[in-house]
Amino acid sequence: MIQQVMIKEVKEWIYAAAEKIRASIDAELSIAQKSGRTDLVTNIDQETQAFLIGKIKERYPKDRILAEEEGYSELDSLQGRVWIIDPIDGTLNFVLERENFCIMIGFYENGIGQLGFIYDVMQDELFWGGKGLGVYKNEAALLPPANLTLSEGLLGMNAYMYGKNIHSAWEIGHESMGVRVSGCAGLEIIAMLKGNHIGYLSNLSPWDYAPGLVLLEEFGFKYAGINGQNLRFSGREYFLAATPKAFDTIQEKYLNV
Ligand code: IPD
Ligand code: CA
Numbered sequence: 001m002i003q004q005v006m007i008k009e010v011k012e013w014i015y016a017a018a019e020k021i022r023a024s025i026d027a028e029l030s031i032a033q034k035s036g037r038t039d040l041v042t043n044i045d046q047e048t049q050a051f052l053i054g055k056i057k058e059r060y061p062k063d064r065i066l067a068e069e070e071g072y073s074e075l076d077s078l079q080g081r082v083w084i085i086d087p088i089d090g091t092l093n094f095v096l097e098r099e100n101f102c103i104m105i106g107f108y109e110n111g112i113g114q115l116g117f118i119y120d121v122m123q124d125e126l127f128w129g130g131k132g133l134g135v136y137k138n139e140a141a142l143l144p145p146a147n148l149t150l151s152e153g154l155l156g157m158n159a160y161m162y163g164k165n166i167h168s169a170w171e172i173g174h175e176s177m178g179v180r181v182s183g184c185a186g187l188e189i190i191a192m193l194k195g196n197h198i199g200y201l202s203n204l205s206p207w208d209y210a211p212g213l214v215l216l217e218e219f220g221f222k223y224a225g226i227n228g229q230n231l232r233f234s235g236r237e238y239f240l241a242a243t244p245k246a247f248d249t250i251q252e253k254y255l256n257v
């Protein structure tokens with residue numbers, strides 16, 4: 001019951017945040033660089049984060065928050081109730097394409113993912129779900145995708161890893177049916193939930209994967225750090241999620257060699 005109330009609230013927050021973004025989609029952005037020229041933050045990233053954090057603090061003041069932009073990007077542990085937020089996932093797409101970006105929110109309790117939300121803002125598609133609740137696209141329940149092998153499906157990939165052949169990314173991609181690069185972790189995870197991609201190999205921060213992991217887990221996908229270790233939920237790390245068959249092949253044949 002409590003979970004149902006929370007789901008309804010989070011959806012309302014996401015839809016309200018997205019409405020503000022869509023209303024100003026053609027407006028001039030205020031853009032700053034973070035670690036380099038391709039690592040950007042805009043006034044919309046900051047405003048969306050502030051809006052979502054404001055809602056959480058108003059409603060659940062004792063909960064802790066990990067979020068990408070300033071002031072919230074570090075948390076010592078996942079103990080207790082923790083919200084993990086990427087206000088705009090795919091900021092470069094947002095700046096240069098004005099589409100192909102997501103709002104993402106995860107809710108964890110003592111390190112266990114309970115609820116996950118990935119909203120493709122311009123397509124108006126909300127992928128959400130929770131532990132034991134299933135996975136939904138808007139109001140429709142989705143069926144878990146088939147457990148395809150690496151050679152049977154498309155693989156989402158981080159462009160830099162593929163280009164530099166980091167962790168055998170090129171060889172792994174070559175064994176798949178083909179590599180796809182969207183520039184948005186949320187869209188890559190959506191592609192897996194829809195059964196369009198068999199996996200995703202990348203280099204991510206916790207807010208890039210935490211919301212989606214709840215949904216991937218619900219659908220029986222496997223995920224881990226690059227050598228099969230538990231994800232740290234702190235700082236950037238190499239990341240692999242895939243169907244069980246593709247995951248095992250990638251780990252055994254290419255990563256743990
Ligand atoms: C980025 C995107 C991108 C991934 C990067 C992320 P941001 O998130 O998800 O696809 O390759 O590692 O940082 O910065 O646009 O929220
Ligand atoms: Ca992100």
Ligand code: CA
Pocket residue numbers: 045068086087088089090091
């Ligand atoms: Ca972001």
